[in-house]
Amino acid sequence: MKKPELLVTPTTISDIPMLLDAGATAIMIGEERFGLRLAGEFNRQEVQEATNIAHKQGAKVYVAMNALFHNETLPLMPDYIQFLDRIGVDAIVFGDPAILINVREHGPNLKLHWNTETTATNWYTANYWGRKGAARAVLARELDMEAIVEIKEQANVEIEVQVHGMTCMFQSKRMLIGNYMAFQGRDLKVQGKSKDQSLVLHDPERNAKYPIWEDKNGTHIMSPKDMCIIDELEEMIEAEVDAFKIEGIQKDIIYLEKITKLYREAIDLYIEDPDTYHQQKEQFLDAVKAVQPLNRELDTGFFFKESVY
Template identity: 75%
Template sequence: MKKPELLVTPTCVEDIEPLIDAGATALMIGEEEFGLRLAGEFPREDIEKAVYIAHGKGAKVYVAMNALFHNEKLPLLPDYIQFLDRVNVDAIVFGDPAVLMNVREHAPNMKLHWNTETTATNWYSANYWGRKGAKRAVLARELNMDSIVEIKDEAEVEVEVQVHGMTCMFQSKRMLLGNYMEFQGKDLKVEGRSKDRSLFLHDPEREAKYPIWEDKNGTHIMSPKDMCIIDELEEMIDEGIDSFKIDGILKDGEYLKRITALYREAIDLYIEDSDAYEGKKEDFVREIKAIQPPNRDIDTGFFFKETVY
C-alpha cells in the first residue's frame, strides 16, 4: 500500500525543521506577490533556506505561484521562476497558464502542480493539464469523497487533497473592506495587512464568524470551521491518493506541529494496522478538538456534503 505524502504549509522558516520532524514529507511556501492565501510570507532568501533545510532532511518544497496575474505582473514571472529553479525547488504550484508557459521557456525541467482552488472538479480537467505539463492536480475543496475517488481512478497525474484546515469561501481582486471603510468615512488601511487575525464577518443567525482579510491579491473570506478528516482517511489511502495537505493559514507553528504529528500517526497506523486505526479514530478527533482555537470548531468539509455555507 502506497503511503501518501503529508504536505504542510508552514508559517515561517523556523517551522520547517519541526514540521518535518513531526512527520511532514513536503512543504508548500511562497510569497504574496505570486501565491494565494499562504500560511506565511517567504521572501527569496527564506525560500532558499527552506529548500536547504528540507532537502537536508529528505523533504520536498513546493512554491505557490497560483495568484491571479494581470498584465503588469507578467514581466516578473521569468526571473522568479529562474530563481526557483536555481535553488532547486521541487515543484511550482500554478493556476494561470502564463506560469506554465514561462516555466516551459525558463525552467523546462521544473515540475508543475495544477491548482486553481475551485475548478479542479473532474478528471478530464486534471488530465488536460497533465497533458500540458502538470504532474499533479490539486482537487477543489468542495468535492465529496465519491468524486475524489472517481477522479483518482481516472487521473493520469498525481492527486492532492486537503484534509485539514480552513478553506476559502470567496475572493475578490477588489479591496472590498478598504473601499467600504472609505465610503463610511473611516480610516482603516487594511490593504497589506495580510491575514489580519482580528477581522471577521459575523453571522448571528448561524453563530458563525468568517475570517476576512485583504492583501495584494484582494479580499479573502474564509470558512468558519476547520476541515478535519483524520478519522476518514482509509478510503483515500486505499485508493492511492498521492498527497494529503494540512493548510496552516491563520495558525501558529506549535499548532501545526501537533496537527502534523497526529496525521502522521493516523496515516502510519492505518497502513500498518487498519484495525488499530479504526479503534483510535475517536482519540484522534478528541486530541484535535483539544488543541483547536476556541473560535474554530471542526467538521468534515464537503467530503460527505454535510457543510452548508
C-alpha cells in the first residue's frame, strides 16, 4: 500500500526542523507577491535555507507561485524561477498559465503542481493540465470523498488533498475592507495586514465567525471552522491519493507540530494495521480536539456532504 506524502505549511524557518521531526515529508513556502495565503513569508535567503534543511532530512520543498498575476508582475517571474531552479526546489505550485510558460523557458527541470484552489473538480481537467506539464493536481476543497476517489482512479497526475486546517471561502483582488472603511471615513489601517488574526466577519444568524485579512493579493475570507478528517483517512489511502496537506495558516508551531505528529501516527498505523487504525481513530480525533483552539471548531469540510454552488 502506497504511503501518502504529508505536506505541511510552516510559518517560519525555525518551524521546519520541528515539523520534519514530527513526520512531515514535504513543506510549501513562498513569497506573498507570488503565492496565495501562505502560512508565513519566506524571502529568497529563507527559501534557500529551508530547501537545504528539508533536503538534508529527505523532505521535499514546494514554492507557491499560485497568485493571480497582472502585467506588472510578469517581468519578475523569470529571475525568480531561475533562482528556484538553481537552488533545487522540488516543485512550483501554480494556477496561472503564465507560470507554466515561464517555467518551460526559464526552469524546464522544475516540476509543476497545478493549484487553482477551486476549479480542480474533475479528472478531465486534472489530466488536461497534466498534458500541459503539471505533475500534480491539487483538488478543490469543495469535493466529497466519492469525487476525490473517482478523480484519483482516473487521473494521470499525482493528486493532493487538504485534510486539515482552515480553507478559503472567498478572495477578491480588491482591498474590500480598507476601501469600505475609507468610504465610511474611518481609518482602521487594515490594508496590508497579512493574516491579521483580529479581523473577522460575524454571521449572528449562524453564529459563525469568518477570519478575514488583506494583503498584496487582495481580500481573503476564510472558513469559520477547521477541517479535520484524521479519523476518515482510509478511503483516500486505499485509493492511493498522493499527498495529504495540513494547512498552517493562523496556527503556531506548537499546534502544527502536535497535529503533524498525530497525522503521521494515523497514516502510519493505517498502512501497518488497518484494523487497529479503525479501533483507535476516535482517539486520534479526541487528541486533535484536545489541542484545537477554542475559537476554531472542527468539521469534515465537504468530504461527506454535497457542495452547493
